[in-house]
Amino acid sequence: MSAVAIVGAGPVGQTLALLLARYGVGSVLVERWGRPYPLPRAVALAHESLRTLRLAGFDRPDLLEPWGLDGQEFVFQDAAGEILLRTSFAQESESGHAQMYAFSQPLLEAELADLVSRTPGIEVRRGYSACDIEQGRDGVRLAAREHDGMDFVPDGRELTIDAAYVVGCDGANSTVRDLLGLALDADDFQRRWFVVDVDPHPGTTITPYAAQHLDPSRPTTLIAGGPGRRRFEFMVMPGDDDAAMDTDETAWRLLEPWGVHPRNADLVRHALYTFAARVAPRWHRGRGVLAGDAAHQMPPFLGQGFNSGIRDAADLAWRLALLVGGATADLLADYTAERHGQVREILTETVAAGRLICETGPEPARRRDERMRRRSTEVRPGKAVWPLRRGTLRSGDPAAGTLGLQARVRRAGRTALLDAATDPRGPVLLIAPGRPRPDLPAALRARWDAIGGTVVRLGPADADADEATGPFADVDGDYGRWFARLDAAAVLVRPDFYLFGSGARLADVPRLLGDFLAATGTDTAVPPLPPDPREQQDAVNS
Numbered sequence: 294m295s296a297v298a299i300v301g302a303g304p305v306g307q308t309l310a311l312l313l314a315r316y317g318v319g320s321v322l323v324e325r326w327g328r329p330y331p332l333p334r335a336v337a338l339a340h341e342s343l344r345t346l347r348l349a350g351f352d353r354p355d356l357l358e359p360w361g362l363d364g365q366e367f368v369f370q371d372a373a374g375e376i377l378l379r380t381s382f383a384q385e386s387e388s389g390h391a392q393m394y395a396f397s398q399p400l401l402e403a404e405l406a407d408l409v410s411r412t413p414g415i416e417v418r419r420g421y422s423a424c425d426i427e428q429g430r431d432g433v434r435l436a437a438r439e440h441d442g443m444d445f446v447p448d449g450r451e452l453t454i455d456a457a458y459v460v461g462c463d464g465a466n467s468t469v470r471d472l473l474g475l476a477l478d479a480d481d482f483q484r485r486w487f488v489v490d491v492d493p494h495p496g497t498t499i500t501p502y503a504a505q506h507l508d509p510s511r512p513t514t515l516i517a518g519g520p521g522r523r524r525f526e527f528m529v530m531p532g533d534d535d536a537a538m539d540t541d542e543t544a545w546r547l548l549e550p551w552g553v554h555p556r557n558a559d560l561v562r563h564a565l566y567t568f569a570a571r572v573a574p575r576w577h578r579g580r581g582v583l584a585g586d587a588a589h590q591m592p593p594f595l596g597q598g599f600n601s602g603i604r605d606a607a608d609l610a611w612r613l614a615l616l617v618g619g620a621t622a623d624l625l626a627d628y629t630a631e632r633h634g635q636v637r638e639i640l641t642e643t644v645a646a647g648r649l650i651c652e653t654g655p656e657p658a659r660r661r662d663e664r665m666r667r668r669s670t671e672v673r674p675g676k677a678v679w680p681l682r683r684g685t686l687r688s689g690d691p692a693a694g695t696l697g698l699q700a701r702v703r704r705a706g707r708t709a710l711l712d713a714a715t716d717p718r719g720p721v722l723l724i725a726p727g728r729p730r731p732d733l734p735a736a737l738r739a740r741w742d743a744i745g746g747t748v749v750r751l752g753p754a755d756a757d758a759d760e761a762t763g764p765f766a767d768v769d770g771d772y773g774r775w776f777a778r779l780d781a782a783a784v785l786v787r788p789d790f791y792l793f794g795s796g797a798r799l800a801d802v803p804r805l806l807g808d809f810l811a812a813t814g815t816d817t818a819v820p821p822l823p824p825d826p827r828e829q830q831d832a833v834n835s
Contacts, residue, residue: 295321295416296617298435298456300423300469303330304398305585305602306462307405310415311349312610316718316745316788318617319414321454325422325440325463329402332562333490336518337596338394338401340386341678342603344699344790348712350408356400358520359391365502369665372508372658377665387678388790389699389710393596395517421452426459426472428579433459457617458580460609462602465569467587473578481570482592482644484651485529489544490518490561497557499523505650509658512650515551522561525551526593528651529565539565568592570644572636576629584609589636594646597639604789605632611719611788612685615744615813622814624685631684639679685787685812687794687805692779697723697786700771702751705759708768711749715765719745720793720809721786722802725776726751726767731783731802741806744815785809 297313299306302324310320338346338357360367361383369378382392409415422440426433433456439449461469470476493499499515506513511528518524527547529538537543544563545554572589576582585602592598608631612624652658681694699711707714715721722741724730730750733741751772752764767773776782781795783802793812796805810816 295319295454295456296458297321297613298323298433298454298459300324300435300437300459300461301463301467301585301587302326302406302409302417302419303462303464303585304335304402304405304599305606306460307402307409308346308349308603309460309462309584309606309610310409311405311412312345312606313613314412314414315349316610316614317414318614319416321416321418321456322409323421323423323435323437323452323454324417324419326442327420329399329406331399332564333518333522333524334398335593335599336395336398336516336524337593337599338396339597339600340388340390340392340394341696341790342600343390343394344388344712345603345607346405348717349405350412351401351404353401353404356404356520357394357396358517360393360395360503360517361391367503367505368501369505369507370501371662372506372510374506377507377662378668387696387698389701395519395522397519397522398599400519418452421450423461423463423468423472426469426581428581432457433580435459458582458613460613461581461583461587462585462606463587465586465590467583469581470573470583470587473581473583475573475575475578475583477571477573477590479571481640482568482647483570484568484592484647486566486568487527487529487538487543487547487563488566489525489527489548489563491523491525491548491553491558492521492561493523493553493558499551499553499558507650507652507658507662509653509655511547512653513547514650523553523558525553528653530653535565539563568594568647570640570647572633572640574633576633577625582609582625582628588632589640591636591640592643592647594650595639595643597643601632601636601639604635607789608632614719615815618744618815620814621817622685622812624813627684631681631686634682634684635679638682681791685793686791687785687808687812690794692781692784692792692795695792697784697790697792698771698775699790700775701768702765702772703757703768704763704765706757711765715747715749717747717788719747719788722746722748722806723784723786724748724750724799725782726753726764726773728782728799731799733803733806737803737806737810740810740815744810744813746806 296318297320300323302322313320367380368376386392421437424438425436435454437452439446461467504515514526516524569590576588584605686693702714750764756766784795785793
């Protein structure tokens, strides 16, 4: 029996499988398409998502274009091109990366697919679509039939997978969601847009770099679409005909006012999209659970739809690993509470931005522009972090639910970001610079070790321990300032980088760890996580 059956081998499903493998949990990926979808879709990757992908094994900086490079800004313009508001993403993020990156989804998915193919413990079955789910007390049985991507193949082969859990990462039209009897709520917002991707020829510069052009006659968005690529999004207006709109001729006609034409750019693709805002009130039933677009659909105005799916994978992977290992808490109910709450908050802000951007009435648009002008043209920092407000969090702790910091550390002469330096495989107890290693009761330490927990001690900037157990130097002093703001001596960082809670004194650490073990149902003797399949493969190869 496989530990987890994952339906949908897009970026969310593949990321989930890679993270599960990291935690020692095997999976089967079932995908109806014979090969990854080749056309661009999402183009905005948040710093937090990159941290997750790096943990999953992704290491292709050449596929990413950081926003804010060379001082570039995201501007809001009126119909005449006057700047109403300027936003910068140049400031440092909590994750040690740029705030946001542009990327090409097909290239990123291809890299993830390559990682999946090389990772022991992950089986991929392409050309099959889920058709039935039977749930039992100790597992699920997933039935799938041969599929050509558009429909089931007549008299096609059938596939049966027995697993402990099944996850639907199968997109907006999720079959798993239907089979589990779950549903999305009603649309909060729906607009039609014409999306066009172009590759500028060498030496061609398209300006502005990124903009919302608030012309009520046709709102337009310009953004980076990955290294060397640009994306234009044009709102479909009343009277536009779909058949006439979705053509090369219309694409070039709409691009012409921006100085983009066949002599200086290649047309990559164009497509009509309906931007919708929906979320499932409940994300799991029994041993079946949803992630990504199967659980929520988000307009692109804040660039958070794809990133919310990656957050789902990061949050779900460690829970499934603990459940497979014997955890007794209702971790999937907490998953729904956390992810639904955060997604709903982001969705509310996204819809508010969408209503502002999509205004087509000349008089309401004029009043909107005046309001934005009164806010001045000062550069405002972009936002790409939303806290968790409920779920597997320490009650009453102000640090709980905030995103953990990743900064540069050094030990034995090697400087790296925290994850690369420590290679975490579970929750991390992070000790403030200059504090000694806490004494933990043997039984507590054994339970902590059993769930893959580690203790990471930080030292001052000039520390440079040679031994493997010494502190990591806080190279830039970022951790010292962060712990001071938190008024904490230690924090417990969940595997998805959010803080479970903090301790003001080292004497608080045993209670902090005990609270986490209790919240996750691992406070009694539970079996350790299954061995890492990559380590098993290394042993075979040696």
